Amino acid sequence: MGTTQLESVPEPKYWHLRTVLSEALDSEFEVGEILPNERDLAARFGVARATLRQALEQLELEGRLQRRRGVGTTVAPPRVGVAVGTREHAWPGAADDAWQAADCHLAAPPAAVADVLETDRDEPVHTVRRSRVSHGQPVAAELLYVPPSSVPDLTAIDAPSGPARARAVLRELQRGDLERQESAVELGSAGADDAKELDRLPGAPVLVVTTRYLAEGRTAALSVATYRADTCRLTFGDFGDVEIHHGPETRAS
Amino acid sequence: MGTTQLESVPEPKYWHLRTVLSEALDSEFEVGEILPNERDLAARFGVARATLRQALEQLELEGRLQRRRGVGTTVAPPRVGVAVGTREHAWPGAADDAWQAADCHLAAPPAAVADVLETDRDEPVHTVRRSRVSHGQPVAAELLYVPPSSVPDLTAIDAPSGPARARAVLRELQRGDLERQESAVELGSAGADDAKELDRLPGAPVLVVTTRYLAEGRTAALSVATYRADTCRLTFGDFGDVEIHHGPETRAS
DNA sequence: GAGTGGTCTAGACCACTTG
DNA sequence: AAGTGGTCTAGACCACTCT
Numbered sequence: 001m002g003t004t005q006l007e008s009v010p011e012p013k014y015w016h017l018r019t020v021l022s023e024a025l026d027s028e029f030e031v032g033e034i035l036p037n038e039r040d041l042a043a044r045f046g047v048a049r050a051t052l053r054q055a056l057e058q059l060e061l062e063g064r065l066q067r068r069r070g071v072g073t074t075v076a077p078p079r080v081g082v083a084v085g086t087r088e089h090a091w092p093g094a095a096d097d098a099w100q101a102a103d104c105h106l107a108a109p110p111a112a113v114a115d116v117l118e119t120d121r122d123e124p125v126h127t128v129r130r131s132r133v134s135h136g137q138p139v140a141a142e143l144l145y146v147p148p149s150s151v152p153d154l155t156a157i158d159a160p161s162g163p164a165r166a167r168a169v170l171r172e173l174q175r176g177d178l179e180r181q182e183s184a185v186e187l188g189s190a191g192a193d194d195a196k197e198l199d200r201l202p203g204a205p206v207l208v209v210t211t212r213y214l215a216e217g218r219t220a221a222l223s224v225a226t227y228r229a230d231t232c233r234l235t236f237g238d239f240g241d242v243e244i245h246h247g248p249e250t251r252a253s
Numbered sequence: 254m255g256t257t258q259l260e261s262v263p264e265p266k267y268w269h270l271r272t273v274l275s276e277a278l279d280s281e282f283e284v285g286e287i288l289p290n291e292r293d294l295a296a297r298f299g300v301a302r303a304t305l306r307q308a309l310e311q312l313e314l315e316g317r318l319q320r321r322r323g324v325g326t327t328v329a330p331p332r333v334g335v336a337v338g339t340r341e342h343a344w345p346g347a348a349d350d351a352w353q354a355a356d357c358h359l360a361a362p363p364a365a366v367a368d369v370l371e372t373d374r375d376e377p378v379h380t381v382r383r384s385r386v387s388h389g390q391p392v393a394a395e396l397l398y399v400p401p402s403s404v405p406d407l408t409a410i411d412a413p414s415g416p417a418r419a420r421a422v423l424r425e426l427q428r429g430d431l432e433r434q435e436s437a438v439e440l441g442s443a444g445a446d447d448a449k450e451l452d453r454l455p456g457a458p459v460l461v462v463t464t465r466y467l468a469e470g471r472t473a474a475l476s477v478a479t480y481r482a483d484t485c486r487l488t489f490g491d492f493g494d495v496e497i498h499h500g501p502e503t504r505a506s
Numbered sequence: 507g508a509g510t511g512g513t514c515t516a517g518a519c520c521a522c523t524t525g
Numbered sequence: 526a527a528g529t530g531g532t533c534t535a536g537a538c539c540a541c542t543c544t
Contacts, residue, residue, distance in 0.1 A: 010521080012533090013532075047534085048534045049535085058456055071541085072509090072510060085338075085489060137281070139525060184488045186316070189311055202265075207438065220277075229440040232439070233439040235436070236437070265512080300514080301516065302517095320530065321523075322523075322530045323529050324530080325523095326529090326530080406516060431522060
């Protein structure tokens with residue numbers, strides 16, 4: 001008698017809300033459109049703001065919504081496909097790659113990285129910081145670890161750090177005939193530094209792509225890249241412009 | 254002057270808590286060990302339970318903790334590497350694959366799937382449901398869509414559905430000389446059905462792997478698999494037993 | 507300064523597992 | 526029955542972005 005009708009199955013309110021909102025997004029909203037604010041929405045659905053927020057968080061995780069403090073909640077565009085497994089787009093130093101070298105310095109890497117690179121734990125390696133932009137939005141932040149032995153011809157003349165140095169390291173690495181790469185993808189949360197670079201809050205979900213580049217049977221470099229999980233769909237192979245997944249309801253029968 | 258000291262940088266409490274707990278997990282806890290319950294932990298740190306829970310949720314997202322209703326919170330083992338991009342483990346119908354065919358029926362797929370398969374939207378396709386188990390734990394649930402044209406020699410004699418039928422479809426698909434596959438990975442949340450199969454609650458974070466199998470230049474089958482994001486690290490290539498990422502703090506310098 | 511989302515609280519009740 | 530994590534509430538205040 002109050003709003004609509006009681007559920008015999010005690011489905012959580014926030015989950016039901018998520019479904020209702022998801023359908024509303026499909027039928028009644030355009031990409032980029034601004035939703036009513038959280039207090040209004042909560043009142044409209046007769047729930048506490050915390051409950052409404054739980055539903056919005058789900059939808060944001062699924063890439064359906066975008067929320068910005070001080071601004072509002074907008075309908076997100078479909079996720080952009082980001083090529084991760086191809087030589088053209090992802091190999092360090094490729095000509096037309098979408099990466100922008102930001103900085104480089106020589107330092108001892110984390111122990112786990114040194115183990116993979118098979119260097120001594122306190123041996124300094126070139127550490128290149130890059131960021132990747134797609135459609136005008138920052139989508140990834142990367143740290144690339146390059147042992148000096150992988151770039152033997154690197155001249156020590158230039159500035160020891162800075163973007164120019166980063167490009168030089170990448171160029172030399174590219175000359176070393178990279179054979180293949182092995183990648184792993186897992187879920188993580190953005191640290192304070194990554195969050196700032198990705199224009200997100202700390203703790204934002206990211207897809208962590210760890211890639212090992214192999215040359216002549218050994219590990220020539222190691223990359224740890226964090227991609228914005230809300231806006232990115234990582235593609236391996238040429239799975240470029242296909243869009244399939246759109247929430248759990250995809251699998252009707 | 255109450256507990257410890259005020260932060261000049263207004264770092265959120267839950268984020269600080271996450272860091273403190275993360276370090277405690279590294280130094281003071283063993284894998285599988287049970288943490289104190291949420292009410293005790295919240296009291297110990299002098300925060301509301303909701304705030305404590307926010308920190309625990311982060312850690313669970315990062316694969317550090319495992320929480321089960323009615324039981325408690327335990328320290329999670331390192332994520333298991335799950336091969337996704339190799340012929341041996343991931344191709345449908347491979348001999349030693351880790352998949353277990355659960356069911357199969359003939360039905361019209363979602364419109365987006367039909368578009369990729371280049372079939373008519375109301376043309377029924379074989380829909381195989383499989384689940385993947387690793388180390389005794391369910392890690393993935395998959396729906397595999399196979400157009401009848403990809404399995405021309407499939408006999409219509411056997412039962413039209415059920416595990417046996419599923420295996421028959423996979424076997425015939427395998428005979429069709431799959432050439433290569435293209436995959437995409439994105440973050441999603443488990444629907445009610447997937448959640449149950451993965452032993453999680455609805456809305457649990459999952460890595461959605463969409464794979465297109467190609468044979469003779471056309472799409473022979475399409476797979477949509479949801480992997481538990483908390484326990485899985487997806488590997489492409491032979492990136493098997495390497496473990497690197499361990500929270501945002503990995504990138505010390 | 508007004509309006510937005512982000513954080514935090516203190517409490518309640520529910521669903522589930524286990525002894 | 527007791528103990529756990531999961532859901533929900535009603536309110537407060539903060540950080541941020543706009544105008």
